[in-house]
Amino acid sequence: MRIEDVYIWDINAKWLGISPFQLMENAGAGVARTIEEKFGKGLKVAVFSGTGNNGGDGFVAARHLSFENDVTLFLIGDEAKIRSEEAKHNWEILKGLDFVRIKILKDSTYIKALDLSGFDVIVDALLGAGTKGEPREPIRSAIEKINEYAGKAKIVSVDLPSGYPSAVRVKADFAVTFQWDKEEYDGFERVVVKIGYPKELYHLVGPGDAKFALRKKGEHKGQNGRLLIIGGSEDYFGAPYLAAKAASYLVDLVYLVMPEYPAKRIADPDIILRPVEGKNFTKEHLEEVLALAEKSDAVIIGPGIGLREETKEFVREFVKRCEKPLVIDADGLKGIAEDLSVLKGKTFVLTPHGGEFKVLFGVKPEGSFQEKAELVRAKAREIGGVILLKGAYDVISDGKTWKYNRTGNRGMTTGGTGDVLAGLVGALLALGNEPLRAASVGAFINGLAGDMVKDELGENFTALEVAKKVPHAVKWVVEF
Ligand SMILES: NC(=O)C1=CN([C@@H]2O[C@H](COP(=O)(O)OP(=O)(O)OC[C@H]3O[C@@H](n4cnc5c(N)ncnc54)[C@H](O)[C@@H]3O)[C@@H](O)[C@H]2O)[C@H](O)CC1
Numbered sequence: 001m002r003i004e005d006v007y008i009w010d011i012n013a014k015w016l017g018i019s020p021f022q023l024m025e026n027a028g029a030g031v032a033r034t035i036e037e038k039f040g041k042g043l044k045v046a047v048f049s050g051t052g053n054n055g056g057d058g059f060v061a062a063r064h065l066s067f068e069n070d071v072t073l074f075l076i077g078d079e080a081k082i083r084s085e086e087a088k089h090n091w092e093i094l095k096g097l098d099f100v101r102i103k104i105l106k107d108s109t110y111i112k113a114l115d116l117s118g119f120d121v122i123v124d125a126l127l128g129a130g131t132k133g134e135p136r137e138p139i140r141s142a143i144e145k146i147n148e149y150a151g152k153a154k155i156v157s158v159d160l161p162s163g164y165p166s167a168v169r170v171k172a173d174f175a176v177t178f179q180w181d182k183e184e185y186d187g188f189e190r191v192v193v194k195i196g197y198p199k200e201l202y203h204l205v206g207p208g209d210a211k212f213a214l215r216k217k218g219e220h221k222g223q224n225g226r227l228l229i230i231g232g233s234e235d236y237f238g239a240p241y242l243a244a245k246a247a248s249y250l251v252d253l254v255y256l257v258m259p260e261y262p263a264k265r266i267a268d269p270d271i272i273l274r275p276v277e278g279k280n281f282t283k284e285h286l287e288e289v290l291a292l293a294e295k296s297d298a299v300i301i302g303p304g305i306g307l308r309e310e311t312k313e314f315v316r317e318f319v320k321r322c323e324k325p326l327v328i329d330a331d332g333l334k335g336i337a338e339d340l341s342v343l344k345g346k347t348f349v350l351t352p353h354g355g356e357f358k359v360l361f362g363v364k365p366e367g368s369f370q371e372k373a374e375l376v377r378a379k380a381r382e383i384g385g386v387i388l389l390k391g392a393y394d395v396i397s398d399g400k401t402w403k404y405n406r407t408g409n410r411g412m413t414t415g416g417t418g419d420v421l422a423g424l425v426g427a428l429l430a431l432g433n434e435p436l437r438a439a440s441v442g443a444f445i446n447g448l449a450g451d452m453v454k455d456e457l458g459e460n461f462t463a464l465e466v467a468k469k470v471p472h473a474v475k476w477v478v479e480f
């Protein structure tokens with residue numbers, strides 16, 4: 001995993017009700033347990049804590065170790081700088097204990113003068129994943145002091161050797177790192193301990209993913225996404241409109257290109273309408289629509305586009321020639337089903353429900369969500385893109401990993417919620433997200449908006465109401 005994932009997973013863990021207090025307790029306990037397993041008990045232990053959460057893990061480790069060892073805790077820095085609730089809480093507990101010696105050292109000269117001979121184990125909880133740049137004083141002096149005892153005492157780092165990745169770092173015998181080894185960590189020994197993250201965090205989409213995907217990219221119009229939506233026919237105008245409406249809350253500019261016949265029925269100042277001649281898309285429109293795609297960051301094709309032969313041909317030809325990230329939805333899926341080779345080399349998300357999945361791949365997704373996930377993953381690998389299979393649990397895969405989403409409710413079987421979803425996925429692509437994340441977070445926000453509508457109206461609502469709840473869902477995510 002990457003350090004970026006820690007940020008996402010901590011938020012998702014909180015959403016599942018797992019508090020930072022629980023994680024810190026398990027982290028500190030894991031450090032203490034590892035030390036006792038490796039070196040026995042009755043040890044003389046020095047714990048060096050900084051004022052961040054790495055230091056907080058050190059406070060917990062000190063308490064656990066103090067039951068059967070002789071522990072001294074050195075706080076390096078000002079206790080007023082202990083900021084997080086969980087670190088403060090564990091610091092207050094420690095201060096109330098008589099069997100743990102505490103020394104607060106703010107001044108480098110005192111640190112330089114420390115004598116640590118006699119300690120069997122030194123626990124380094126000065127700096128962890130929150131480190132920025134080279135270690136500054138007084139932490140730097142503490143690192144240098146600890147290093148004077150390399151080879152004499154056992155040095156155990158919490159999460160990573162403090163100072164890492166800078167060259168000024170603790171010379172640890174090993175680090176105790178938490179649950180998932182991080183890809184960025186290299187060049188030091190590690191023992192990985194579990195701290196109570198459930199398996200869901202690998203797969204379940206949550207507000208952490210959404211927060212990450214929704215981060216604003218720029219201050220100027222157009223920097224936060226331009227999306228092109230291609231849809232509509234003489235039979236339908238609502239589907240592409242719903243996609244456009246939902247997307248308009250996320251990106252700066254939404255262009256909706258439609259045959260002029262259905263386009264006449266739309267009057268919404270939030271959406272830039274680009275009518276093309278006629279009642280349905282045909283190959284005649286290809287160059288004009290490709291030129292619009294050229295100016296966009298991502299494209300959605302399919303909602304309400306219909307199933308006329310000449311339109312399906314247009315869809316296939318467009319997909320083949322379009323170089324922007326694509327969402328292919330609804331009738332668009334049936335258009336490409338006849339020739340999936342048009343997807344070759346493209347960046348895309350397909351958003352089928354079970355029936356459309358069958359049309360695309362000849363098999364119906366059945367069984368548990370894990371079984372469906374395996375199938376979706378296999379097919380995503382075959383076609384070299386992302387598939388979002390819609391259902392009570394949405395399943396999303398890029399052929400390598402898979403995710404699932406469980407926001408949403410029965411009321412969302414109402415027509416048009418799939419178009420809202422396509423709009424959101426397209427918008428998230430236009431914001432620069434990779435397709436797996438765009439698809440996962442689109443499903444999450446769509447379901448969340450639906451759940452918010454349900455809270456107000458019960459289960460009988462329409463897709464436009466879901467689209468209009470999108471800003472509320474986004475606000476909830478941002479504030480979570
Ligand atoms: N989810 C998890 O993986 C868990 C991680 N835990 C532990 O938390 C730390 C990360 O904590 P954080 O508070 O974000 O950062 P740090 O403790 O590493 O440091 C912040 C602290 O240090 C100061 N600082 C930053 N850079 C420097 C520098 N170059 N020189 C001096 N001081 C610096 C900064 O100002 C802050 O005050 C993670 O490593 C784990 O150990 C949880 O406890 C369990 C869950």
Ligand SMILES: [K+]
Binds near residue numbers: 127
């Ligand atoms: K550390």
